[in-house]
Amino acid sequence: MERARFLLPLSRPKIGVHGITGSWRFRRPEIDYAKCVGCGLCWLYCPDSVVEIESSGERFKVSIDYTYCKGCGICASVCPVKAIRLSEEV
C-alpha cells in the first residue's frame, strides 16, 4: 500500500496532554478515611477523573491522583460527611 504523504490531523487519547496539571493546584484535597463512608460522590462529580475508585464490598474505596488533580475542591463541597478537607498547598 502506498504510504500517506501528508500527516493526518489526527490525535490520540493521552493522559496528561496539558502537562502535569497538578502544578496548577493551590488547595490540596485530603481524604479523612476515618470519616469516609465510601459513597463515591466525589468520584461521580470530579471534573477531571482524578478520583480513583474501586469497589470494596458494599462501599467504595476512593483515592486522589495528585499528579493531575487541579485542586478545584468540588469533591470537598459534594462530600456528604465532610470527609475531604482542603488544605493550603505548599
Next chain:
Amino acid sequence: MPLTIRDLPKEKYVLPGNAACPGCPETMGLRYVGMALGHRAILVIPAGCTSILQGLMPGNGLSFPIINVAFASADAVASGVAAAKRLLGEDAVAVVWAGDGGTADIGFATLSGAAERDEDVIHICVDNEAYMNTGIQRSSQTPLGAWTTTTWRGKREPKKNMPLIMISHGIPYVATASIAYPIDFIEKLRKATSIRGFKYIHLHAPCPTGWRFDPSETVEIARLAIETGLWVLFEAERGRVTISPFSRPYADRSRRKPIVEYLKRQGRFREVTDELVRELEREVDEYWGLLLKLSEQKVQ
C-alpha cells in the same frame, strides 16, 4: 429500577491532565456522556471550550471518537455520521456536543435544519450562558442582568428559551438536564438513544471562570438554579412535557428558594438591582406557568 453509582461504568472518557479550567462543568458533562453511551458515542464538536480542553496534537484529553468541526456545521456533520453508520450497519450514536453559541446562535441554522429533517442525532447543548472560550462575551443564552465583557452593566435582554424552540420543531425528544443531577442526565441520555429521530438535551453548566465564583461551587450553583426554579428539569416526548422528579417540588412557588440566593453567589450578578430581581421572579413564574400548562399538571 433507578440507576445508582454502582451501575455506572468506571472507565475514563475524560483523561486526567486535560486543558480544562479547574472546576469545569463541561468535562463533568462529558464524563456523564461517557458513562451513559460508552464506546457507542461519536462526538461532533464545533468550536468552543471543548475544542480547547482536548489539548494539543498529537495527544487528546478525551478518549471518545471525535470530529472537531467549524462552528456552524456541527449538526450537518452529525447527520452525515449518522447516515454513514446506518449504511454500514454499525451500532453508533452520533452526538453533537455544542456550547450555547454553537447551539442557539451560530449553530442554529444547521441545528434547526437537522431537527426538521428528523436526523438520528442527539444534540447536547452545554449551556454556560456566554462565549467563555473567547473571553466571556454575551450570547443569546446569557440571562437578564448578567455581566459579560460585552454587557458591562448587565444584559438587558432575557435568555432565549431554547428547549421550547426545539419542542416547537416537533422532534421526538427534548429534555433539560443539569450537571448537579448526573443520574438524571445519564438516564435521559440512555432514553434518547432508544428513540429514533432528532433528540435535543439542554444541559445547564455553571462556569466558574465566566460566572465569577469559586471553582469548588460548580455543583452547588447548579443545584441552586434548580432549587430557585430558574432552571427546570423536564422532558418532552412529541411535545408532551413531564417535569422530572428533581424539579417537581418547585412547581409549588412557596417551596422555591429566593432567587437572590442564587444571584449573590455569582460575581456576574454583582450589579443586579431589586427591580431586576423582581423581573427575574416574574420571568420564572411565567415559565413555570407555561410548562405546567404544557404538562397539564395542576398548579398547587
